[in-house]
Amino acid sequence: MPRPYDVWLSEVMLQQTTVQAVKPYFEKFLRLWPEVTDLARADTEEVMKAWAGLGYYARARNLKKCAEVVATQHGGIFPDTEEGLKTLPGIGDYTAAAIAAIAFGRRSAVLDGNIERVFSRLYRVETPLPAAKPELRALVGEMTPEERPGDFAQGLMDLGATICTPKRPACALCPLNEDCLALKTADPETFPRKAAKKEKPVRVGAAFVAIRPDGSVLLRKRGDTGLLGGMTEVPGTEWTARIDGDTTTASRPFDAEWEACGAIIHIFTHFELRLSVYRANVAARFERNGDPATGNAWWEAAETLKDQALPTVMKKAIAQAIPDAFRPARVTKPRNVPT
DNA sequence: AAGTCGTGGGG
DNA sequence: TCCCCAAGACT
Numbered sequence: 001m002p003r004p005y006d007v008w009l010s011e012v013m014l015q016q017t018t019v020q021a022v023k024p025y026f027e028k029f030l031r032l033w034p035e036v037t038d039l040a041r042a043d044t045e046e047v048m049k050a051w052a053g054l055g056y057y058a059r060a061r062n063l064k065k066c067a068e069v070v071a072t073q074h075g076g077i078f079p080d081t082e083e084g085l086k087t088l089p090g091i092g093d094y095t096a097a098a099i100a101a102i103a104f105g106r107r108s109a110v111l112d113g114n115i116e117r118v119f120s121r122l123y124r125v126e127t128p129l130p131a132a133k134p135e136l137r138a139l140v141g142e143m144t145p146e147e148r149p150g151d152f153a154q155g156l157m158d159l160g161a162t163i164c165t166p167k168r169p170a171c172a173l174c175p176l177n178e179d180c181l182a183l184k185t186a187d188p189e190t191f192p193r194k195a196a197k198k199e200k201p202v203r204v205g206a207a208f209v210a211i212r213p214d215g216s217v218l219l220r221k222r223g224d225t226g227l228l229g230g231m232t233e234v235p236g237t238e239w240t241a242r243i244d245g246d247t248t249t250a251s252r253p254f255d256a257e258w259e260a261c262g263a264i265i266h267i268f269t270h271f272e273l274r275l276s277v278y279r280a281n282v283a284a285r286f287e288r289n290g291d292p293a294t295g296n297a298w299w300e301a302a303e304t305l306k307d308q309a310l311p312t313v314m315k316k317a318i319a320q321a322i323p324d325a326f327r328p329a330r331v332t333k334p335r336n337v338p339t
Numbered sequence: 340a341a342g343t344c345g346t347g348g349g350g
Numbered sequence: 351t352c353c354c355c356a357a358g359a360c361t
Contacts, residue, residue: 014357021347021356055345058359092359112357130340157357166355167350227344269344312346343361350354 001150004078004103005036008066011095012059025054036078039064040071048230048309057231057311061224062090080104093137102150109141110153114160120192121164124181128193164188200267205239206276207314208253209321213284215302217318217325218253219310227268232309234317235297239273254288256280264320266313273313279321303329 009029013022028050033039039047044064051060066089070078078099079085085096093111100106116129119136127135145152163170169188171177182188210218217234224230235253252258258278266273288297300308305318306326318325 011357012359016344016356016358017346018348018356053346055347056358058344062359090359094358098357110357113355114357154357161357229344267346269346270342341361344359346356348355350352 001103001105004080004099006030007099007103008036008078008091008095009063011098012063012090013054015059015095016056017054021054025051035076036067037071037076039067040076042067044230045309048232049307052231052309053312053315055312057229059090061230065089066091078103080106082106082108098153101144101153105148105150107144107146107149109137109144110149110156111137111140112157114157114164115140115153117166117192118156118160118164118176121169121182121188122176122180124185124191126193128195132192200270200272202242202272202274203239204242204274204276205237206251206278207234207236207317208258209234209277209279209318210253210256210286210288211279211281211322212286212299213281216299217302217305217322218288218297219300219308220297228311228313230309231311231314233311233314236275236317239275242274252278256282261321264313264316266316268313275313275317277317277320 010022010026013026013029029039032046032050033042042064044061047064048057048060051057051063054060069088070076079088080100081104082096082100085091085099086093091099097108097110098112100108101110111133116133116136119125119139120129120132123139125132125135140156143152159174159176163174164176167189171180171183171188174180174183177183180188182191208218219232220235222228222231222233237251258280261277261279263274263276266275288299302325310318315326
């Protein structure tokens with residue numbers, strides 16, 4: 001059976017995230033911190049840098065906290081029961097059951113989005129999500145075998161990911177097609193039932209990219225709770241419900257020759273952000289380190305910008321102001337040499 | 340209980 | 351282009 005540390009790390013990364021997106025991050029984390037005790041000792045800022053781009057940053061904060069608890073209160077050994085695992089930060093119903101089954105062979109009822117879909121179709125569950133979860137978990141619990149419960153769970157998840165897909169499920173290939181109640185009524189795609197979702201509001205704001213002659217950029221750190229908590233950003237305004245007219249003038253972090261360089265649109269889970277981007281070239285001696293107006297900011301060299309804990313929306317804003325900020329270093333070799 | 344919390348890819 | 355959503359947790 002796989003190491004609990006590997007299972008935990010991958011399951012947390014896979015929360016609401018595709019396997020493809022997780023792969024490089026999983027490998028990077030194992031390379032940087034091979035054991036849970038390594039992660040427990042790591043600098044939180046380094047963990048946030050390594051997580052940057054993967055999203056849902058509370059996961060990274062909880063990952064670090066969880067590693068510390070396991071290291072200091074459990075002697076570096078993960079609890080081997082579902083209940084014990086659930087007490088740890090960032091481990092909820094699904095992740096606790098998954099680790100218990102996959103890493104410890106426990107007969108726990110694993111219920112994720114894939115298995116919700118498979119079982120809501122198999123039993124034609126009319127209750128909409130998320131209200132149907134207890135019912136679905138009970139059905140999964142009945143079917144979960146004593147032997148290899150981890151493989152059972154992973155098999156169901158693979159079935160949901162490849163055959164019993166949200167749209168156009170490949171029912172002809174499904175090993176459960178003889179028993180599927182939703183297939184009998186020819187409408188498997190309409191399951192699981194779920195409540196209608198509301199539309200996304202628009203928020204607007206401005207971001208300010210200050211550049212010294214050496215190419216360094218002014219950055220600052222966000223508070224460690226809420227949206228993009230603990231991550232790095234360029235100075236900017238609050239993001240508010242759309243207001244007509246320009247509100248950025250009074251919100252500029254400091255006086256400079258700010259030049260508008262367009263806007264970016266970024267879609268978060270529950271709102272759309274329209275961020276106006278401004279750029280200013282400032283003098284080399286320009287000092288804003290620790291300035292309250294810019295929120296404990298610092299100057300970051302151009303070469304190390306890509307290694308910061310910058311969420312994707314901030315990389316997009318900086319790239320809007322400095323188009324090649326995150327491109328690979330210039331190759332000095334002439335490009336027009338025939339080969 | 341319903342809202343908050345990212346991002347990138349696919350249909 | 352737009353909409354959906356992906357191995358959810360926390361408040």
